[in-house]
Amino acid sequence: MTKIICFANNKGGSGKSTTCASLAYAFSKAGKKVLLIDGDMQLNLTLSYFSEEVALEIAGGDKNLYSAIKEQKDLTDYIYHTEYDGVDIIPSSTLMSSVEFELFTKWQREFILKKMLKPIVDSNVYDYVLIDAPPTLGCWVMNILCASDKIILPVEASPWGLFGLANMFEFINQVKELSPSLDLLGVVVTKVDARKNYFKQTMETLKETEGITVFENVIHLDSSVEWAQDNSKPVGSYKKSSRSALEYKALADEILAIY
Numbered sequence: 001m002t003k004i005i006c007f008a009n010n011k012g013g014s015g016k017s018t019t020c021a022s023l024a025y026a027f028s029k030a031g032k033k034v035l036l037i038d039g040d041m042q043l044n045l046t047l048s049y050f051s052e053e054v055a056l057e058i059a060g061g062d063k064n065l066y067s068a069i070k071e072q073k074d075l076t077d078y079i080y081h082t083e084y085d086g087v088d089i090i091p092s093s094t095l096m097s098s099v100e101f102e103l104f105t106k107w108q109r110e111f112i113l114k115k116m117l118k119p120i121v122d123s124n125v126y127d128y129v130l131i132d133a134p135p136t137l138g139c140w141v142m143n144i145l146c147a148s149d150k151i152i153l154p155v156e157a158s159p160w161g162l163f164g165l166a167n168m169f170e171f172i173n174q175v176k177e178l179s180p181s182l183d184l185l186g187v188v189v190t191k192v193d194a195r196k197n198y199f200k201q202t203m204e205t206l207k208e209t210e211g212i213t214v215f216e217n218v219i220h221l222d223s224s225v226e227w228a229q230d231n232s233k234p235v236g237s238y239k240k241s242s243r244s245a246l247e248y249k250a251l252a253d254e255i256l257a258i259y
């Protein structure tokens with residue numbers, strides 16, 4: 001059965017897109033077939049697999065997530081292969097800035113993405129669908145959550161990384177009223193700076209929070225992440241021996257062991 005996981009946190013810059021892109025590559029190396037969906041107008045997930053030139057050309061064309069939503073089409077026709085076996089992607093568009101407006105007039109507007117994804121799920125071609133959410137909490141992110149089985153919540157190891165997390169948990173609980181089977185798979189701590197103490201405090205605070213799983217494997221700050229993004233590659237492909245590539249591989253193994 002195809003499992004659908006989204007990466008969500010309304011806190012910007014917490015590592016959602018990096019984690020989504022890196023785990024997709026690590027999952028594929030573990031023999032899984034993965035479909036990525038870039039749900040953000042910033043195109044960061046798309047840019048992790050395609051050059052800026054290609055990403056912008058797709059974003060301006062009529063085969064991207066936004067054009068599919070506009071027509072409420074079966075998403076199967078919007079899939080692109082990447083250069084990696086086992087990783088396909090539905091790229092985003094900068095026009096996703098209007099997605100809230102687009103959804104507003106639609107019938108059962110929280111479930112548009114779920115319906116559009118159904119043929120892909122039913123075809124059982126993919127082991128995992130990984131969806132990158134934007135840093136917002138509107139109807140579009142509700143769509144992403146309602147289309148997902150599980151949520152992975154990346155949290156930056158910084159004082160403000162934890163601030164506002166309660167709002168995110170509250171939002172998840174509200175969406176669970178619409179989609180009762182939705183679950184938080186776990187929280188992953190990202191951008192850990194080994195020189196600072198915040199990490200220990202972040203882990204302690206998270207572990208004291210009732211009802212959540214905190215992944216054992218954390219992701220440290222690593223310049224390879226930025227170089228990989230600059231080269232439109234997931235970090236595992238850009239530099240397989242880098243700290244972050246190894247950490248994302250370990251995190252992928254931890255996730256695959258439980259889900």
Ligand SMILES: Nc1ncnc2c1ncn2[C@@H]1O[C@H](COP(=O)(O)OP(=O)(O)OP(=O)(O)O)[C@@H](O)[C@H]1O
Nearest residue numbers: 011012013014015016017018135191220221222225
């Ligand atoms: N492990 C890391 N080491 C170094 N830089 C990182 C790491 N993880 C993420 N970054 C950088 O931090 C920034 C934010 O990361 P990312 O875009 O993945 O977060 P996001 O939660 O998707 O952001 P947004 O909320 O804007 O969508 C990016 O510039 C990225 O290059």
Ligand SMILES: [Mg+2]
Nearest residue numbers: 016017040044
């Ligand atoms: Mg992002």
